[in-house]
Amino acid sequence: MLAVGVLVPLDARKLGKSFIYAQELKELARQLIDNLNNHDPLEKFWEEHRSKKENEQRDGSESHDSHGYQKTRAPSISISTSPSNSPTLPAHHPALALPELLTMFGPLLFPLFRAALLQKRILILGEAPVEHICNAVYSLSVLSSLPRSTVALLPHFEREQPKYQPLFNIGVADIPYLREAQDSWIACTTDDVLATKPQLFDMLVILPTSTSMGKVGNKVYPKLIYSTPQLSKQFPKQGLRASQRDARKYLGLKENIQRLDSSALVSNHINSVTSDDDASTTSSISTVADHREAVEPASWTVIAYTSLIWWVSAGDRRSGLLEAEELVDEQDEALLRDAVAGDIMTKEVAMVAYFQKLSTLIFSVLRNAVDRSTPNGEERYRDDDGEDAALLSQENDKNEDLVDITEEDIRAMGLNVWSESDKHFIQEMVAFWWKKEAVVHGGTVECCGVRFA
Template sequence: MADDSPKPLGIDVPRSSMEAPPGIAALFVISFDIRTGYIVSWKRNAPGVDVEGVVEYKSLPSGLHNVTEDLIYFVHEQYAGISAFLNHPAAESERNAKMFAIGVLVPLSTGRLGKSWRHAPRLKELTQKYAENMSDMQSLSEYWDAYRIGGTDTSSPDSPIDSPLSLRFRPGERPDQSRNRAFSDALVLDTFRPALTPFHPASSLPEFMDSFGPLIFPLYRAALLRKRILFMGEAPVHGACNYVYDLSLLASLPNSLLHLLPTDRTPPLRPRPLFNVGIHDIPYLSTFDPSRSIQDLEADPSWIACSTDTVLTMKPDLFDILITLPPTHTQQTAGHTFPKLSLVNHSTTPQQQINLKATQRDARRYTMLRRGLRQFTDTDEDTASTYSSSPVVEPLSWTRLAYTSFIWWASAGENRDGLSEEEEEAQIEQDSRLLASVESLSHPGRNDQPPEIAIVAYFRRLTSQIFGTLAGVIARSDEGDESGCHEPYVDDDDASVSMSRSIGDESPLLRQRSGASSQGGSMRENACEAVTISVADMAEMGLDVWSATDRVFVEELVALWWGREARVDCARIRCCGISVL
């Protein structure tokens, strides 16, 4: 492996544009036989690494016969797998097609996919060579000899996308002190940041964001709650596998937040990405029991995966969130079709699925994020109204409508967004802080930096904002009462609480709060009373104070990460100090 250029294979990939792939534990060819089905027709593997009865199903998911080529990611035990699929024209005796995949297994020790994508260009070239002459195994043998585990792994260190970005916290700071400073701190961004290597899954982040629109925020929050999340779509699966990676990346917690969390019970900082799964993985998925303690990282029930096997949708006990991706052909239509997010209510019999939507706050935040990223893309400028009336966004509640009407009347119709001047300024300032990482990439000499870095940095800041705020609330409440009980905290100086507000309607999500405690484990004994989250705290986290689903999100988040019961204040519309709604 000293000479990285694979000359015998004739793969013309410049060294400057592609880093050396990691060592492989197995190399295999999966073929489709019209009589016996999928078979491992050729393999090389390290001692103790089994491929038979596993990789053939993971490498060739349902529906691949409808596509010409694909790239599939999967996880098998402590290895990450990648396979390049090719549907090659053939004789009528072979149903006019040769369908096969060539893949490798690499150790997961170097990240979510073990940098396996660095093998993608070479694997795609191997499939072309194999299709031309299926009796010639020389190229395959040479590839195994060149990259098998045991040689010198020349793969370079992780790029900033591979390694979680983090905020710097000063040693000795209390959570409530570091919280406010963390929001304005700059992210640790290198002056020079090379483009991502070819086929890096994170390069799909702009597409991921455009595909989900404002729904990216409730999806991100579900991943922060470490839900079992399943993307269901059609072949090809490469895009869905990238989405699994993207979501696990955006919902990862930086190590700098560890000091804000209890030392005796910390869920995994990274979600568990399983990538492609199918019906043969049902027994394995059944082992992720959400009733088990979150303190045991090996028993952590959370995962993110994708599939083309619709049979899985008939087993809602296996997952918490089902994401139905729109058919490929709808992407060519004039209107944009968003995915559908469904939350499984496990407390009902039969189990019901509740449609999840973005909040009005999500719609405004997404609009501003797109504006910040416009310098990297060709997207048109959007307005908040573009998404606020979208069917994927929660409609205005009747109390919010009443408040909006009051604001419109008070401002003589000038404020069309229905926000008070203080609210609007607070939200703009808050979103500007989140966008600082995006704007930093537009400085002179940095215009060639990838937008993926900005997107990851944006969500890192948002995560730090949410967790920092909650840690501060809990720290203040514990310091205010030796017994651990507390009074609700209200920041009178916060512009976002110039008028206290309330939600009168209930979301179906409020009727399944027990799910938070069952997944988060037992509440801590020292919490004799629930932690109260004020409207000011909700606004500081960037959440929608009018949304019932955001209130439930906070309750579940506190239960999962702190093991505490939380009560989110129902603020009210007040006039002259009197509650009117």
């Protein structure tokens, strides 16, 4: 076994464009495997690509950064969400694995994405070779990166771009670093020992083994587990699940991503939902059922209500709650349509655009809810001479820290009003980014004058 690689300075963004040399490194490994004692290919590669200050004196055309590293002549390569600026990515660019991330996680990509928005320390446990899980680390860090317009929605003390560092592959030797790390991170490992140390991470993602994936049957999904002290002894049988709305969004995203070819022009047309309600419902339910292992079951309140309404209305599915659900689906389709619109669009750019729009939507709704709960310039009455003046002040200050999240807010953020995990996510978002407490009002239905939650 032989490995050849390059060292990248920590200040060179996520990868330092190391993927530019991937093909050369593969050819270099092939040369060395035949004769391990021949170091001439390594010396040649080093002379061509080494970074030294004296290179500036030898070749004045090269530019250097403040650390003396030679800047590559290759053009800057980034994932732009603007269709007109969509680049053709190099053959070994890790962003090419973005569509693979959608296939790997299925509907679970949405709760994983939300954990990244909360800047959870995420550890992905997988098998060697580590290339595909390192690509997953990079892809998730890109999908959860906040555009500048979203950063502007954050409070003043969080205006600068938050640091969420992809560490890629780590091992037991990195435990001291993880214990002292100040910034949030996402990393992968093949070492089971790290998974038994829950104090090091906030979420553990266990990828299916090659043995389990080789079995005939339903798709095996990764397991998402929040860190608890019990993880040091055993893993729970059931991990975090996606919501029903996550499953529908996943199906729509997957369908439209599959239509895109990374090197071809894309039509703006998105197939509309069929007018045959019964056929559409049957198709949707059977498709979601294929992912039931990764999706939360429907709420009993919703099942009971929709069954009753269907019976009372003689099969009119558009009554009451189902009409609201159809409006929610239309909102998700509109968001997806905006993300993939454009004359030139690749699968990778479409996915980045979609999740950036989704994150912007979440932050903008929460920002409005925070502003609504603490209106600017509100004058509060206080009787300074009264005995209860201090108590009144404390009560008003306490109310200012409460952010009221309505059922409409939850739907507007693309979340499920019936999902307890989605409600908990909102509470964590408000606490993490705004340092306030959120009161989340979930879904309710009213039948015969009686309200059910």
